[in-house]
Structure formats: structure tokens, C-alpha cells
Amino acid sequence: MKRRIILMGWVMSMMIGFNSCSSDNDPIDNTDDNPGQVPTTPTEPGALNLENYKNGTGVMMQTFYWDVEPRHEWWKIINGKVEGWANAGIDRLWLPVATKGQSGGYSMGYDPSDYFDFGEFNQHGTVATRFGTRDELVTLIANAHANDLEVIADIVINHNSGGGLEWNPYRNKNTYTLFDGTHGNASGMFNRNYENFYPNSTSDYDHGSLFYAEQNLDHNQEYVKNWLWKSDNSVAKYYQDVMGFDGWRFDYVQGFEPWVIKEWMDEVGGFAVGENWDGNANNLRNWVAAAGIPAFDFSAFYKMEEAFDRHNDLTYLGKDMLRKTHPEMAVTFVANHDSEKDSNADNRIAAENKLKAYAYILTHDGYPTIFYSDYENAAFQDDLKKLILLHNTLATGDVEILYNDNDEYVMRRKGTSTNPGLILYINTSSNTKRRTINSHWTNTTLMDYSGKTTYKPTTGADGSVSIEAPAGSYSIWSITN
Structure with a gap:
């Protein structure tokens, strides 16, 4: 199959604490009691070259x-x-x-x-x-x-x-x-x-x-x-x-x-x-x-x-x-x-x-x-x-729903030993939202590979991280280089 596409990227993987329906009061709604850290990094992380992660599907x-x-x-x-x-x-x-x-x-x-x-x-x-x-x-x-x-x-x-x-x-x-x-x-x-x-x-x-x-x-x-x-x-x-x-x-x-x-x-x-x-x-x-x-x-x-x-x-x-x-x-x-x-x-x-x-x-x-x-x-x-x-490329591995309420849906593809997988975050509310989840990556910067947000959170030592989805849209997260 002939294709040569390098996508500006971002991806991530999550476990998650199940919460009640989130509020729409704030422009960015951190719905968890313990919002994840968003540390800065000294150098800008790069997107994965997704051509290296082809999973054999179409x-x-x-x-x-x-x-x-x-x-x-x-x-x-x-x-x-x-x-x-x-x-x-x-x-x-x-x-x-x-x-x-x-x-x-x-x-x-x-x-x-x-x-x-x-x-x-x-x-x-x-x-x-x-x-x-x-x-x-x-x-x-x-x-x-x-x-x-x-x-x-x-x-x-x-x-x-x-x-x-x-x-x-x-x-x-x-x-x-x-x-x-x-x-x-x-x-x-x-x-x-x-x-x-x-x-x-x-x-x-x-x-x-x-x-x-x-x-x-x-x-x-x-x-x-x-x-x-x-x-x-x-x-x-x-x-x-x-x-x-x-x-x-x-x-x-x-x-x-x-x-x-x-x-x-x-x-x-x-x-x-x-x-x-x-x-x-x-x-x-x-x-x-x-x-x-x-x-x-x-x-x-x-x-x-x-x-x-x-x-x-x-x-x-x-x-x-x-x-x-x-x-x-x-x-x-x-x-x-x-x-x-x-x-x-x-x-x-x-x-x-x-x-x-x-x-x-x-x-x-x-x-x-x-x-x-x-x-x-x-x-x-x-x-x-x-x-x-x-x-x-990244949509591989077992499917796990990490969070689901009336206006948020978070799902993880767990990936494989050679593929990091991804996390999907759908938000149908009228506000941008952030949700803290427990990922299986530690001290790693994530990116939204769908291009819907430029937000780049970094996972903590315990894998926790706060991810974002724009109002009425979605984001798709994975690791960076």
C-alpha cells in the first residue's frame, strides 16, 4: 500500500477513576478532585513517526x-x-x-x-x-x-x-x-x-x-x-x-x-x-x-x-x-x-x-x-x-472504557509490547474539559494526534495525567518521542 503520511502527533493511554457527570460551569472543567499536573519540559517533544507503528489493519x-x-x-x-x-x-x-x-x-x-x-x-x-x-x-x-x-x-x-x-x-x-x-x-x-x-x-x-x-x-x-x-x-x-x-x-x-x-x-x-x-x-x-x-x-x-x-x-x-x-x-x-x-x-x-x-x-x-x-x-x-x-497504526490492543457519563467518554486501546496504543476522549458538552486518568506511561509527555488541541500534558511518576477534549469534539492521545 503506497502512503507517506507523517502526522503531527500526541497520544496517551489511561486507566481512570469513574466519576459522576461533570459540570459545565467553567471554560475548562477539571472534574476530578485531584487534577493532574501539567509540568513543562525543557525541550519540545516530537510526534511519533506513525509509519513505524503500522498494525496491519485497514x-x-x-x-x-x-x-x-x-x-x-x-x-x-x-x-x-x-x-x-x-x-x-x-x-x-x-x-x-x-x-x-x-x-x-x-x-x-x-x-x-x-x-x-x-x-x-x-x-x-x-x-x-x-x-x-x-x-x-x-x-x-x-x-x-x-x-x-x-x-x-x-x-x-x-x-x-x-x-x-x-x-x-x-x-x-x-x-x-x-x-x-x-x-x-x-x-x-x-x-x-x-x-x-x-x-x-x-x-x-x-x-x-x-x-x-x-x-x-x-x-x-x-x-x-x-x-x-x-x-x-x-x-x-x-x-x-x-x-x-x-x-x-x-x-x-x-x-x-x-x-x-x-x-x-x-x-x-x-x-x-x-x-x-x-x-x-x-x-x-x-x-x-x-x-x-x-x-x-x-x-x-x-x-x-x-x-x-x-x-x-x-x-x-x-x-x-x-x-x-x-x-x-x-x-x-x-x-x-x-x-x-x-x-x-x-x-x-x-x-x-x-x-x-x-x-x-x-x-x-x-x-x-x-x-x-x-x-x-x-x-x-x-x-x-x-x-x-x-x-x-496506534488503534491496537484491548479496548478499555476508562470513563463514561452523559457528555464524556474516555477509552483506551492498550497497545502491544511494540505499540503504545491510544486514548480517545469524546466531549459533547459546550465547554472544553479536562479529566485526570491513570495511564500506563510514567514521566512521559503526551500529544493529541487528532490535532484538536495543542495541550501537551506529562504523566507523573505514578502514571496520572490530565487530558483535554475541546467542546463538542474529541481528542486522541499517545506518547511522544
């Missing part, structure tokens, strides 16, 4: 938002950003659904019609997909690989759309279940008819999918299994072996059983994550155990939304999340294409709180995802680059 970029514009240009647009993303510390690109949907050039891909039309067949009113042509996609994937980035395919394997109308004896009416060379499947591969959807001659099961229930694929059929993942020219193997995709983002996994993903992954492997839109951490734990792959951590997403927005109470960050019990199975995020298109405030984190939420996921365990529109926001990008760098 960050995934979601490379699209809902209804990207301009149409037919997207593969070329993001191709021009690949090298910059790689330099910033991104290690995977999550692409939108790459094949032709019923809406043709207007389709975001979640109405899949032809699984093998990447923008080369004239159907549904267009040759190119909304994102561009097959050749442009191939160029993008090759460029990503040249920059050491994996490319993740968004896969929709339960509901289909855009087929021809045919009589369906199992539903006793006409259904849009005919997919062939002249009915939404110009590639001629994976032709389908009513027998391949629920219900059919082998199953009367009806999942009741929220999307295109009449075109809900029956994964129990060998024909469907073969075309989706088992045969040499299956969707999975074509994506992997011909197009060059490295992994999978499984859309709407509540629309089919977890064993489908297990069989898919046993056949082709690669990185994978499932979209199980469920804020209940227990439900997510049960699903990842059954499917055998990570899930987007909607439990963490909703706890952040409640902490920063809905209830303005950081104690929600102390509640149950998938990442707290199964960090290796949790893909964390602050926003995605669905949450941002939804006008429901409870399904999104407000813009003024997003950087605090990104500071949370990029310092904690779990595998974080950056949303394209947030990274490309000029007001966010510099901060996100710093946070990505800190994630890929």
Missing part, C-alpha cells in the same frame, strides 16, 4: 451514494480516486451492484436482472449501467489491484426484477419471472422462469420478502445453486475469476437463509460482510454464527445515533454492540447509501456529529467503513485522513 471505502451522478461516469470518477484512497490507508473498495438492473441506466443495481451484464448488452434501455461500461469497470478493478486494494462486489441474490411476464400456475396469475435472452437476461446466462422462484413444484415456501416477493429465488434448487455459486461459470466464480472481484457484500440477508452464504463462501472464499439491518446485538451475533461471515454492526450504528443525536447521552456508547463481543465479525460504519437517503432522523447520524462517530469507530476494534460522501466532504476529509492513519 479501512474499507464505500465508493458510492444513492443515485450517484453523473450517470454512466461513475467507474471513471472513482478510478481517479483510487491512488489517493490507497495513500490514505484504505485497503478495500466496496463497489455498488455492478450489473444491469430493471431500471437500466437509472438503476443502482438493487433491482437485479442480468447477473452477467456489466455494461455491454443493450437492454432495459441502455448498454452502460448507471456506473459505466464493462471495460471501464475492468480498468477500475485493475487499478485498484495495482494499488494493493481489494475490490468488494455488492451481491443481490434473493430478489430479481425486470423479467418478462408469464403465467405462474403456483400463484395462479401472471408474474414477471421469465428471464431469458429477450426478457431481461441478454447475456443468456442463468435463464430463469417461475420454477426457480418461490413457490414452485418442489417447494411451497414463500419467504414473504419485502422486495419483489414473487421473484424471490429458491436457493434450495440445484439449478439456482449451480448458477449462483457452484458451477464453473456461476455468478460467484465469474465475478471472482473473470472480473477480478476479491470479496462480497451480501445485500438484504434477511431475504434468505444463512446456509446460502456458508455454501457460497465454502465454494469461492474471499472477504465477506452481510447487510443484516437489525440493531439488536444478539440477533447479529446469532446471524454471524450461522452465516460464518461478519455483519455490518447496526447495533453500534444505532447506539452511536442514540448517543450523539437522539438522546444526546454518551452512556449509550457503553451499551451492547456486536463489536464489543465479536470485534472480528463486526464491520462498523457511520453512514451508508441507505441511511443517507432516508429522511428518518433516527436512521442517520447528523452531520455535526459524524466526526465524533468516526473517531469512535476508527479507534475501537471492529473493521471500519468510510462513506464516500463523508470522505469527499472537504470539511471532513483532513480529519478522516488523520483518523484512518491512527486506526492503521
